[in-house]
Amino acid sequence: MDSHPDDLSLIQRVAHGDQQAFLALYDRYASRVHALTLHILNDPMLAEEATQDTFLKLWSRARLFLAERGSLIVWLLTIARRTALDRLRMEGRRPLLSDSNDPDTLWSMIPDGSQSSDEARWQSLYFIVHDLPEEQRQVIELAYYQGMSQSEISEELGWPLGTVKTRMRAAMESLRRTWLKDER
Amino acid sequence: MDDMHKTFQENLSAYALGALDTDEAAALRIHLQTCDSCRAELADYQRVSAGLLAALPPKAPGPALKRTLQKRLAARTRPQFKWSWSQVAVSGAFVLLIVLNIVSISQVYSLSELQAEQSRERYAEQTAIAMLAYPGTQSISFNQDGVAGSLLVDKHRNLLAVFAWHLPPAPAGKTYQMWLIDPQGDRTSGGFLAPEADQPFSMAVIASPQPLMSFVGLGITLEPSGGSPKPTGPKVLRVDF
Structure with a gap:
């Protein structure tokens, strides 16, 4: 076996x-x-x-x-x-x-996790997230790891909804550009 | 149109994180059906959000957890045995029917009706369990006028399951009828919800005749027995999804 x-x-x-x-x-x-x-x-x-x-x-x-x-x-x-x-x-x-x-x-979207190359990719994403400006990292954290909508984040942080949207967009665009660039 | 497209495009990253508010997400889903460039861009963002699931440094749980799981698995009965027993019971009923051969046509008819009803109920239960088990199913809780429960929505398979607790039996000559509500407020019948006297909750599964994405909510009204083509009776509850 x-x-x-x-x-x-x-x-x-x-x-x-x-x-x-x-x-x-x-x-x-x-x-x-x-x-x-x-x-x-x-x-x-x-x-x-x-x-x-x-x-x-x-x-x-x-x-x-x-x-x-x-x-x-x-x-x-x-x-x-x-x-x-x-x-x-x-x-x-x-x-x-x-x-x-x-x-x-x-x-x-993600290949088999048992492969060590993927471990390295995930680790790199972790560091890319941590390199984001604090206010961008915060919206990613609340949205994805706390299950909050943009409106809820706006209320939670006391930021205008437009600001939340802009920061979330900037954060995701940054992750997309940096993390996915190696595959292109 | 360009402005609309730009707005949708700006919402893609939040959608990939599951952070769009419900109404914006619904509008974006409709736009995505016809916009190739947005679909391609969304795929990128979804790769990022999938990556975020695995991007945390691994952290082992305590060793006791594995032992607990082993014990729980050993104690568990796998779900298919439940259905096997049920199937055995139904098969047994048929065998008995043939062996005795003294049952009148009316009794056979009654038994067939009962079995068909059981089969329908079992199908609904299996579907609801499968929906519960499926990670893509959206679960929406409700609690209105003493009736609490959950709506399970699977927009990809156009399935919707309703679990309603403490719904009182319908008055004589009446029935609870379910309605799928579209954005214009038009209602399409989704069948009936029949509380059982011996159990505290009612359950029904709706296989939507049209894409579930074209509806925005589920309503229940009290209608004359046999149902109505359009709602005529008092509203029992409404849940948006």
Whole structure:
């Protein structure tokens, strides 16, 4: 048997109830899922619960994963983000999510996370985000990791809505230009 | 037109982050159906937003979490067994029907009706569960006049599931009718919602005859039994999506 089975073969085995395959995926991605839930919830206990819920969803939804739509890691992290944001709302810490993102589209955007070159790419994005001006980083943080709409961010920060829009646009354009330039 | 296009284009990055307000997002989705350049630009922004999911430094959870998951998996019954038992029960009913061979035509008819109803209910339940499990499904909570619940909206598959808690049984001669509401306020019937006396919530799945994107909300009214072509009775609730 392959000692390093790829994501697709593992998730297919999980879909057939293979707990060892599930644990292999857990070992491979628990740190990434937990990093995301912890970042969103900022509470170790809640983050562990959200991480657990995410992997239980992976277990129960494995048969719904469609390889042709994209990588497993983005599918899993999309579930993790939604699980954590749902938990955030349940705790009454944020208003209802007005998230129009389409995970199907989203999780086709990043290649297989088990490849080290992708690790380097994600790490580079982390540093690019941190190089953004503070006010731009703040709107990305509130929008994507706290599930807030532009109007909610405007209210939260006391900035005019137009300012929020301008800063969000500038931030995303900067990330797009810098992070995607190597692929062009 | 150019000004409109520019406005939509300016909203693309916020849309990719899921940060557009609902009405702006709905308008942009319509624009995207006909604008190649915006779709291409959005694809770039969505690559960035997908990257943001993985761009955080990894952080391992405590070792106890893995053990907890192992225990929970061991205790879990996989969902398909539930349906297998149900299928066995229905199949058993048919076998019994044939073996006994003494059942009158009317009884067969009644059983068929019951089975068809069960099949419809099971299909609705399976669809709702599948929608719950799908990461693209939009979930909208509501709580109006003592009726609380959730709307699950899958605009790609044009499916909508309604879970309503504490909806009282419809008065005699009446039924709850669901309506899909378009931006002009016109209503298209989405079928009926029938509270069961023995359970506190009602559930229905609507397979929209038109793209769900062409509607902006769901309404429920109280109508005469058999339903109405257009709403005539009192409004029970309205949920925008």
